[in-house]
Amino acid sequence: MKVLIVEDEKTLAYEIKAFLKKSFYLCDVAHTFRTGLEQLELNQYDFILIDLSLPDGDGLEILKRAKKSNPDAAYIIITARTNLKDRVSGLDLGADDYLAKPFYLLELQSRMQAIARRKFNITDDLLPIGEFNIDLQKRLVIHDQQKIELSRKEFDLLSYLLLHKNRVLTRVQLSEHIWGTFVKDDYDSNYIDAHIKNIRKKLNVWADTEWLETVRGVGYRIKK
Amino acid sequence: MKLSTKLTLFITGSKLVIVLLFVCALPFLVKHIASEYTNYTLLQQQKKVLNIISKNGADYYFDGDETYGSYTMLKEEFIALLPVRDDLKMDTIKDSQRLIESDTLNYRVLSVTFKDHNKNYLLEIGKTTTSINQYDKPLQRFALYVLITLIALTILIDLTFIRILIRPLAKIINSRLINRKFPFKDKQQSVDTSTTDFIYLDESLILLMNQINEAFHKEREFTSNASHELMTPISILQNKMENLLAEENLDESTSVAVVEMMKTVDRLKNITKSLLLISRIENEQFIRREEVSPLLMFNEIIEEISHRLEEKQIKISLSISADVILEGVNKDLLFQLFFNLVHNAIKFNRHEGQIEIKDRRLNDGSYEITIADTGIGIPEADLPYIFNRFKKANLEGNVGFGLGLAIVKSIALYHQIQIDVQSKINESTEFKITFSPTAKSSYREELLSVPNV
Numbered sequence: 001m002k003v004l005i006v007e008d009e010k011t012l013a014y015e016i017k018a019f020l021k022k023s024f025y026l027c028d029v030a031h032t033f034r035t036g037l038e039q040l041e042l043n044q045y046d047f048i049l050i051d052l053s054l055p056d057g058d059g060l061e062i063l064k065r066a067k068k069s070n071p072d073a074a075y076i077i078i079t080a081r082t083n084l085k086d087r088v089s090g091l092d093l094g095a096d097d098y099l100a101k102p103f104y105l106l107e108l109q110s111r112m113q114a115i116a117r118r119k120f121n122i123t124d125d126l127l128p129i130g131e132f133n134i135d136l137q138k139r140l141v142i143h144d145q146q147k148i149e150l151s152r153k154e155f156d157l158l159s160y161l162l163l164h165k166n167r168v169l170t171r172v173q174l175s176e177h178i179w180g181t182f183v184k185d186d187y188d189s190n191y192i193d194a195h196i197k198n199i200r201k202k203l204n205v206w207a208d209t210e211w212l213e214t215v216r217g218v219g220y221r222i223k224k
Numbered sequence: 225m226k227l228s229t230k231l232t233l234f235i236t237g238s239k240l241v242i243v244l245l246f247v248c249a250l251p252f253l254v255k256h257i258a259s260e261y262t263n264y265t266l267l268q269q270q271k272k273v274l275n276i277i278s279k280n281g282a283d284y285y286f287d288g289d290e291t292y293g294s295y296t297m298l299k300e301e302f303i304a305l306l307p308v309r310d311d312l313k314m315d316t317i318k319d320s321q322r323l324i325e326s327d328t329l330n331y332r333v334l335s336v337t338f339k340d341h342n343k344n345y346l347l348e349i350g351k352t353t354t355s356i357n358q359y360d361k362p363l364q365r366f367a368l369y370v371l372i373t374l375i376a377l378t379i380l381i382d383l384t385f386i387r388i389l390i391r392p393l394a395k396i397i398n399s400r401l402i403n404r405k406f407p408f409k410d411k412q413q414s415v416d417t418s419t420t421d422f423i424y425l426d427e428s429l430i431l432l433m434n435q436i437n438e439a440f441h442k443e444r445e446f447t448s449n450a451s452h453e454l455m456t457p458i459s460i461l462q463n464k465m466e467n468l469l470a471e472e473n474l475d476e477s478t479s480v481a482v483v484e485m486m487k488t489v490d491r492l493k494n495i496t497k498s499l500l501l502i503s504r505i506e507n508e509q510f511i512r513r514e515e516v517s518p519l520l521m522f523n524e525i526i527e528e529i530s531h532r533l534e535e536k537q538i539k540i541s542l543s544i545s546a547d548v549i550l551e552g553v554n555k556d557l558l559f560q561l562f563f564n565l566v567h568n569a570i571k572f573n574r575h576e577g578q579i580e581i582k583d584r585r586l587n588d589g590s591y592e593i594t595i596a597d598t599g600i601g602i603p604e605a606d607l608p609y610i611f612n613r614f615k616k617a618n619l620e621g622n623v624g625f626g627l628g629l630a631i632v633k634s635i636a637l638y639h640q641i642q643i644d645v646q647s648k649i650n651e652s653t654e655f656k657i658t659f660s661p662t663a664k665s666s667y668r669e670e671l672l673s674v675p676n677v
Contacts, residue, residue, distance in 0.1 A: 004400050013464035022470060079544055080455040102459035102493055105466045125525030151527065170469065172490040183498050183560065183631065217480035218469070 001046040001116070003027045006036040006062060007078065008054050016049065019105040033057030040066045045073045047112055050095075052079040052086060060086070063093050065222050070095040074115045076104070110163050127162055129222065131207035134162060154176050154199050157192070161212070161222045170219040196220060227393065231386050232379075239375050248363035250367060253359050262356045263317050266334040269349050274338060275305070282340040299324050300355045302331070303314055304348040312344060313337050319353060331357060392417035393424075400429045444506055459497060461489050473613050493624070498627040501614070505557065505634045512639065512664060514555040518562075518593060519544040525563050532570050532577075540579040545669075548583065548591060552665045553639055560644070561635040562595075564628040569597035572653065589661040594654060601649040609646065639665035 007013040011030060017027040028043065030036035030214055031117045035057040040048075053060035071175070077090045080101040087098050094116045097134055099108060127134045131144045139155050141148040148189065160177050161169060171192040175184075178192075196212070203209045213221045245606045276284060285292040285305050302324060306499035317334045328404065331350035338345055395415045411428045417423060468474070469482045522542055526533070531538055548557065569579045577598040584592055604609060609615045611633035614626040640663035647653040657668045 009460065011460045012463060014454065015467055016459065018461070019470070027526050080452050080459075101455045102462050105463050153528070167470070168479075170486055172483075172486050173466070176490075182556075182563075183501050190462055190535065191531065194535070198531075215479075217476070218483050 001025050002043065003047040003049065004036070004039055004043070004045045005049045006030045006033075006054070006059065007049070007051040008032065009051070016105060022068070022111070023109060033059075033062060033204065036062050037065060040069050045070055047076065047115075048073050049076050049108075051080050052077060052081050053091070060089060063090065063095060067094050072117055074112070076108070076111060076115070078108070097160060104176055106164060106167075106173050107177055108171065110160065110177075112162060127159075129162055129165075130209065130211045131222065132203065134159060141203070143203075146206065148202055148206065150197075150199065150202060152203075154195050158194050158199055161191060165222040165224050168218050168221045169213045174219070192220075228390050231390075232383055234509050235382050235386075236379055238381065243371055243375055246371065247368060250364050251360065253365075253420050254363050255357065258356050258360060259352050261509060262332055262351055263334075265551055266332065266349050266351065269303075270334055270336055273305075273347060273349070275340070277340055282345055289591075295324060299329060300352050302350045304350075306346055306401075308344050310344045312346070314346065320349060330354070347394075353478045357383070371494060383637060389419065392419060392422045396422065396426050396429065400426070400433065409662045419548055433478075443457070448503040448507065451496045454492075455500075455637070458489060458493050462493065464488070465489065471557065488552060495625050495627065498625065498631060499613075500561075504633045505631075505638050508638065510554045510557055510638070511581075511659070512554050514553055515549050515551045515557060516553055516555050517546070517549055518583065519546050519548070519558055525559070525566050526545055527562070529566060529570065532567075536570060536573060537576045538570055538573055538579055543582045544593070545583055547670045548667055549670055550659060550665065550667045557635045557638070561632050561641075561657075564632050565595050565657075567594055568628060569599065569655075570601040570655070571600075573597045574599060586658070591659045591661075591667045593657045595657075596652060596654040596670060598652050601651055601653055602645070602647040607645060607647065611643075628667075639663070641665060 001024075003020055005013050005016050005027055007016065007029070013031065014109050015027045017029055020027050025047070028039055028045075030039050033054045035052070036050075048070065050059040050062055050066075054062075059077065059079070064075070066073070066075070069135050075095040076097045076099060077095045078099045078101060079086065087172075090098055095118075097111050099111065126134065131143060131149075134140070136159055137144060139159075141150055141155070141158070154179050157174060160174065174192050196214075202211060211223050212221055215221055248573075282305065291300065291304070291306040300324070313335045314335045314414045315331065315338075319330060320333050321328050322331050322333070330353045332353055333348055333350040335346060335348050373570045389640065392415050394566040395417075399413075399415065412433065414430065415422065415426045416634055417426070465482050465486050469479060469486070474482070519542075520543055526540060526542065532538075562616075566579070566581070573579065579598075580594070582594050584594075606615075611631040613628050614627045615629075633643065635641075636657070638659070642658040643661065644658070645653065646656075659665060
């Protein structure tokens with residue numbers, strides 16, 4: 001999949017590119033409004049990530065024009081501008097998602113996955129793990145046709161880990177995903193641990209959960 | 225005391241003192257004027273008599289007699305003319321007694337000697353002293369009445385004038401100081417007055433308020449800009465670490481170190497986000513149009529936070545009416561407000577403590593939610609400051625960044641929700657959140673349809 005990153009902060013653009021490269025995305029980077037438009041004229045992209053505040057123009061304007069040259073691409077706005085107006089006008093102009101800086105690259109990737117599934121009509125949302133099947137659409141964990149009740153946050157955690165299987169996810173990455181824009185006053189490391197403990201407890205009744213690993217000092221991983 | 229009252233009292237007082245002095249002096253004044261006037265009439269009469277004598281000679285009066293004397297019917301006045309020794313010389317006016325027809329009476333007597341045809345004569349004109357003083361009393365009374373009327377009239381005029389004069393002051397106070405909500409957003413219009421002192425006061429107040437506004441605005445702008453500017457470097461740091469952690473040949477100790485660094489960046493990010501949130505609330509960038517059931521919201525909060533309750537084995541009791549709906553609110557912000565309060569109630573509670581969340585309707589139509597814990601409490605001296613940014617009253621355990629209650633406060637202000645705190649050290653802390661029926665964010669009661677049985 002081809003990705004264009006329009007981001008004036010060079011280091012940040014580089015980090016996004018490096019991360020996505022590992023997941024086999026092909027990335028082009030544009031640091032200005034002008035080069036962004038040029039790239040869009042020359043190439044077709046599957047994903048276009050647009051920073052709203054560019055030194056020589058408004059990212060929303062790029063979005064507007066790119067919609068014409070790259071109508072099939074998925075658009076994600078990445079910005080430090082968090083006001084509602086920008087968000088609404090971004091989504092109105094046809095952006096598929098909106099990520100406020102700072103975001104975890106992991107979060108960016110899973111948003112891209114979600115958009116890809118939606119755009120390319122991937123309906124096979126039943127993901128097998130161990131002796132369980134996870135239905136992302138209906139938000140269910142199934143064992144032998146038996147539904148297992150998980151709380152909303154527990155399910156979010158489990159599916160997030162599963163979507164990034166074989167990768168260690170840290171507690172801060174997980175809690176960011178679960179809490180989204182909610183502002184916390186302190187760092188609550190036990191929070192994720194308590195949820196994982198509950199997930200294990202609930203699933204262990206039916207089958208073992210060796211695939212859900214604790215990586216000491218780092219975080220959690222689903223190994224497959 | 226009000227300025228107008230003070231001025232009125234002062235003016236009335238000073239007038240009364242002057243009147244009192246005048247009233248005391250009045251009898252003497254009247255007496256003096258009456259006696260002066262009597263002397264004057266006596267002299268006029270003397271002049272008249274002497275005039276006649278110089279024209280017609282003294283014989284005009286004597287008419288052959290040795291002496292001449294005449295008095296009015298009630299003996300109030302008399303006149304006497306008689307020849308005297310040549311060497312006697314008199315020109316006096318004094319009070320003395322005279323015997324007239326066996327009546328001894330007190331007279332003011334003018335005595336003067338004059339010569340006519342080489343003979344010396346004495347002229348005496350007298351007026352009874354009682355007739356001199358007969359007008360004293362009515363005159364005094366009349367003067368007093370006039371005075372009182374005049375004073376009452378001037379006080380009335382003064383009062384009206386003072387009222388008109390001071391009116392701009394009340395207007396300045398009302399429009400500038402009372403009922404003003406900080407920050408002062410509405411445009412300032414100068415008060416209409418011709419009194420330069422009031423114009424000066426009004427202008428100074430407007431200037432002062434503009435300065436306060438500007439300072440406040442700058443502070444908000446700074447917080448907003450600084451937090452925004454910090455977001456990009458935080459982004460870079462965070463993403464660099466993420467990429468670093470994803471490296472395959474990373475050994476365990478490095479991984480742990482990177483995770484620790486990520487935690488620190490996460491903390492930095494949360495502080496910055498908190499400040500940004502506060503500044504966005506203060507800049508009114510949130511919509512207040514949603515409705516929410518407090519019961520559902522607390523249930524959600526308790527579910528989110530249940531692991532912490534279990535961890536500390538805290539009992540929570542929730543009694544919130546199911547039929548109350550909060551309206552004109554921002555759901556996310558309100559969730560944040562209550563979450564932070566419940567979170568604190570757990571954080572600063574003792575092991576196996578209790579939390580009580582309840583509501584009630586007050587007599588004035590307000591709706592009140594109380595969140596009470598059995599925690600370590602807040603020292604009384606710290607109570608006024610707990611909503612300040614970065615203020616940490618309790619320093620035991622995990623105290624957080626010190627922004628939780630600052631966020632609560634700004635959300636409450638934005639929604640016009642009132643928050644009161646009561647605390648007993650080592651016993652309890654109680655937060656009262658009051659929704660007034662007249663505030664931007666209010667509540668209503670849903671009449672639940674009772675299902676047919």
